[in-house]
Amino acid sequence: MLTTPCPCGTGEAYDACCAPLLANTAQATSPEQLMRSRYTANVRGDADHLFRTWHPRTRPDDVTPDPWTRWTGLRVLAAEGDTVEFVASFDGGSLHEASRFAQRAGRWVYVDGDIR
Template sequence: MQLQRPCPCGSGTSYDACCGRLHRGAARAETAEELMRSRYSAYAVGDLDHVFRTWHPRTRPDDLAPDPALTWTGLRIVAAGEDWVEFVASYERDGQPGELREHSLFERRGGRWVYVSGRP
């Protein structure tokens, strides 16, 4: 099923043409920023399998559980380098707005980008 709705990552293209293709495994992220955007979108659409698959095995949790009270509402990239991305992700939890600010680190592993860690 193709989704023509806008991609949650804010790219301005459709979900299917942007992060959806990465979620389906039809393409790989070519940059750390593209992977970070796809991970944000995965949280936004509830595809935690993609989040898990793209997390470095050394640092990922054993399991990921959705937070039904949380709705992701927007993403802003502050800055990005070859293997890092600084971003602000907006959300609502129980009707209250909030933001997650993070400086994320990524690594190429087996030809694929993976998320390693993040700090505020």
């Protein structure tokens, strides 16, 4: 059992937070929860989670996280409806995005995002 804090920034332990989503034993109940799990997947290098949670219409062929990027933090700025605006920090910079999500077969999936 991993009691270390989850990378997504909720303050919960990884095992109680994003681990079940990455293991595909639970599904996200909101766009924000899915976005947080996708951030965690990038931190952990989990391409499978990124692939299965990306809408097939907009998903690129290669979703492998860059192994050289060291993610250092996530801050959710707003979560309204099917959109989540966040800033994800990494060594040397940050990514500010408003991500759009949709439900597909009863599951939340990432559709696309606008870089800010």
